[in-house]
Amino acid sequence: MTEPFPAPEPTAVSAPYWDALKAGHLQFQRCKKCKHAWLPPRGECPNCLADQWSWERASGQGKLVSWVVYHIAYHPAFADKLPYNVAVVELAEGPRLITNIVNPTEQGGLRADRPVELAIQQEQGIALARFRLS
């Protein structure tokens, strides 16, 4: 039996982010006033506080900032994935996000600042922005 998955709970602000992933694109927000780019989705620019922003499609290129490997499961849905990695990736456009690296043992393995590229995967019907070592 499949354990219940901790699915994202889209809000009015974040729903377009999850919808775009389902359609195969990773997008982030860019401020119309100061041009600052950010994730995760929020209603106001954390740099200049403006509420005028637009969605922009990410190139999908980024680099690995850091990562961890879980050896215990904090949620039953992850028990059969152990050990699994969670990583921080910085997109070429600047925003950072929590993600997973899908091929952590290939290409010489996980190393700080390694280039990575977007690899969207479905998990119980949810599209997640994962990355692969380039």
Added chain:
Amino acid sequence: MRGKTVIAGAGHTAFGKHPGRGTISLNVEAIRKALEDARIEKSVVDALFVKVPTSRFEAMYGQKLAEAIGIQPRVGGVWDQGGAANISMISFAAMSIDAGLCEVAVVSLADNPKTGTRQAYEKAGGDDAAYGWFGIPAGYAMIAQRHMAEFGTRSEQLGAIAMACRNHGAQNPSAQLRLPLTLDRYMDSPYVVEPLRRDDICLVSDGAAAVVVMSAKRAQELRVPAPVPILGFGQGHTSWDVAQRPVLTSTIAASSAKTAFKMAGCGPEHIDVAQIYDCFTIAALMTLEDYGFCKKGEGGPWVEGGRIAHGGELPINTSGGLLSETGMPGMQLIIEGVRQMRGTANLQVAGAEKCVVSNQGGMMHTHATLVLGQ
């Protein structure tokens, strides 16, 4: 502000398990003991600062505690900065006293995640839970991995911090975990969230601790037997969550310490003993760097070779810290600083004249620094 206010008394409950007791009851016991230690009556207390119990948030908690100790504070409130709150509250108490808003402040914290609820410690990372992002240890592990990648910091060096705290705690009769640690045993300790092992992670504890703050003058008038001067304090909040933090390997602890040292009129070179918040070994290592005891990135080799053990150049966490004495978020470090400055510590550092204490909260989201003297 240097030396204008003092810690007049300190008290704490037993550390470990307190099944069936709420945090109000634990707070009251610690406050009773702190007042006894200061040899003052409750009637002189006119301010109450309390840290929100991490294990469970409650509205109007400060008023519930004031009622339980039967006072109507002139100044008070509940602080939510995680473990940094203790020193922050002492700072706000000192400034309130200096400004004439109150005269005698009680600063207290209680927590019962061991036998009560742990809901606040195990929460998922919002929508990021879909990626398996859960729990506090992972945030520190993410930071530790980056520190290792940037500076070559090794597991054995994190182990040196765990060993110092555990071996100090093993000699503390009040410590919750009195089990000495060898490097071999540390390296055999299982990973929880790699690169952090079980022995890199603090205890889960019930308990409470409290201190009494007043002016040096008032302490003299009230014939407080062993007041410990507050020489300096500072705080700062890194705030950005781990994933969004532009730099993972240093925190605003550096400016917090700079503020505190400036007020105290001294620097890290004048510190004889340090109580460094060790919720995770990497937090203590980075704090030692950010405070200027060594250069950024050199914390790993610096903590090796017994330098931070009792008898070394800078003994840290002489009662065991969060890794051994109690996992309670931070007040116990201040109380050990008080004991060191009074000369009454179990592992007393001979001739110690100045002690720095660090407190921090979240995943290094918040920080506060206290310098104590004689």
